[in-house]
Amino acid sequence: MRKFSIGPDEGSAHTDWRLRLALAGCVLTLVVVVLGAFTRLVDAGLGCPDWPGCYGQLTWPSEAHEIQQANAAYPDTPVETDKTWPEMVHRYFAGLLLLLVFGLTILTWRRRGQRAFIQVHILLALVLLQAAFGMWTVTLKLWPQVVTAHLLGGMAILSMLWLIAERLRNRGRSIPVQEYRLLQKLRPLAFITVGAVVVQIALGGWTSSNYAALACADFPTCHGQWWPPMDFREGFNIAQRIGPNYLGGALESDARTAIHVTHRIGALVVTILVLSLAALAWRAGSRRWALGLAAVLALQVSLGIANVVMFLPLPIAVAHNAGAALLLLGLLTFCYRIQTAQPRR
Incomplete structure (x- = not known):
């Protein structure tokens, strides 16, 4: 109803x-x-x-x-x-x-x-x-x-x-009181997850704009190590000067590695948050939302891994950007539906 x-x-x-x-x-x-x-x-x-x-x-x-x-x-x-x-x-x-x-x-x-x-x-x-x-x-x-x-x-x-x-x-919908109460408890986690996805999209943009997508050519390790040499200070120096042309990037290998590894860590954090949200949504009775969020996340993680092990094929790299947009829209819609839901009395 x-x-x-x-x-x-x-x-x-x-x-x-x-x-x-x-x-x-x-x-x-x-x-x-x-x-x-x-x-x-x-x-x-x-x-x-x-x-x-x-x-x-x-x-x-x-x-x-x-x-x-x-x-x-x-x-x-x-x-x-x-x-x-x-x-x-x-x-x-x-x-x-x-x-x-x-x-x-x-x-x-x-x-x-x-x-x-x-x-x-x-x-x-x-x-x-x-x-x-x-x-x-x-x-x-x-x-x-x-x-x-x-x-x-x-x-x-x-x-x-x-x-x-x-x-x-x-889309204000009427739902059972028990489901309504459980979903309202998910609001803080849902908003935190949206924020984490936005930060991860920013990290993805920073990775791409600094040509760091192939800084690590193996997975799950990077250069055969779990924690390779990295230069975070240079990799995330947002005060870097504007050069005559940034095509191809201007950072050294260790700086690009730091960016890439940080993006991977962000992906791990987002995965934990989205799966936690999906599990709690399942318990609350919103099973379609739980399955939908988990499916989009699985697709996006798979595309990210494929970009590394297949050396950034153009169709998969483009699809990875579209997947980020779909994941963000799915989470925003879930937050909006929670916000506008009404308990059925």
Whole structure:
């Protein structure tokens, strides 16, 4: 039995359109996140040396005369056609997302009294900030701090769109009192787990932006040792200077090893937290949620291990980014459902 509380004009076609746009935005944002991962993994982050165009034009240079003109205008960064198109396709989809969020904001302004008003404006601010990070990624030549923040921005936009969709659907459900009480006790652990996953995603971004994904080529050990030589101070020096070009990374081997091992430790912490949450959810009676969270976690851990033992194959590395997004959305949804659940009397 489900119980929905719909406001005076929440069931209008206007609200339906907001919900449709929010769900479409979730799909589009996931595409943008995956395209961003693909662009980063094929080393195309500087495929276009300028922003928002590419070598001074709206599309990437493809014809012989266009490439010649681009090389003349940017002699220090000659055109590499296999790197220009991933960067520009990523920008096109990001531009579509910006237009979609603008449309959602306009619809929200037309009916200011409806739910999710504040969340939509937070979303708009996030998208504008994300566009700035996209520009800085190019102008600051793949500075790891900006690249990592750019990844987190994409995840934040995806999360906000999903929560807006959840709020518009008003998924408040009525559950037995005993199950309600047990789930309420899980709230602190659920929120801690979400925070741990966000930190782990940041560590993943830091690992990728510093080209440390292959710093350890074996598993579960690293260089045949459980605790190899590592330079944490240099690996996590967020005050590092902006170099002329960070493509390929600038850290020594021990610093990259420290980043990689820290990401593995983070994965272990997240695994313990998610499995604990799933086990307690099972005991509380939410067995579908328990199985779903455990399944997404198993998939994500498997992809992470495969990245190491298979030397970072492109499809698996891209899927690892998508898996992080799905795990985050699953946990956020679980938290939201706990928050909005009502005891059945």
